[in-house]
Amino acid sequence: MSAPEEMWQCQMTNCGYVYDPDRGDRKGKITKGTKFEDLPDDWKCPVCGGGKKCFRPLAGPGSAKEEKCEV
Numbered sequence: 001m002s003a004p005e006e007m008w009q010c011q012m013t014n015c016g017y018v019y020d021p022d023r024g025d026r027k028g029k030i031t032k033g034t035k036f037e038d039l040p041d042d043w044k045c046p047v048c049g050g051g052k053k054c055f056r057p058l059a060g061p062g063s064a065k066e067e068k069c070e071v
Contacts, residue, residue, distance in 0.1 A: 010036045010055040015048040019055065 010019045019025065019039075024032040027046040030039060036055065044051060 008036070008057045008059050010057050012045045012048060012050055013054050013056060014050050015045065017045050017047040018058065019045075 009021070011017070012019075019036055021033060021035050024030040024034055025043075025046055028043055030043065036052075036057075039052060041052065045054070
């Protein structure tokens with residue numbers, strides 16, 4: 001298993017969906033253990049369809065803020 005700082009969860013600023021590397025994304029066919037930065041560039045939030053640029057980490061630099069991102 002990766003170090004915690006390498007497996008940060010990231011939250012969508014629009015809908016609140018949290019991408020968890022330990023779970024992956026079954027809908028998007030992303031396997032467990034895939035780090036957020038390793039997701040394909042065209043991966044979209046399974047809830048609202050927003051792109052990766054609309055996500056913020058829940059911990060560490062650039063943590064999730066109260067902001068909305070254009071989808």
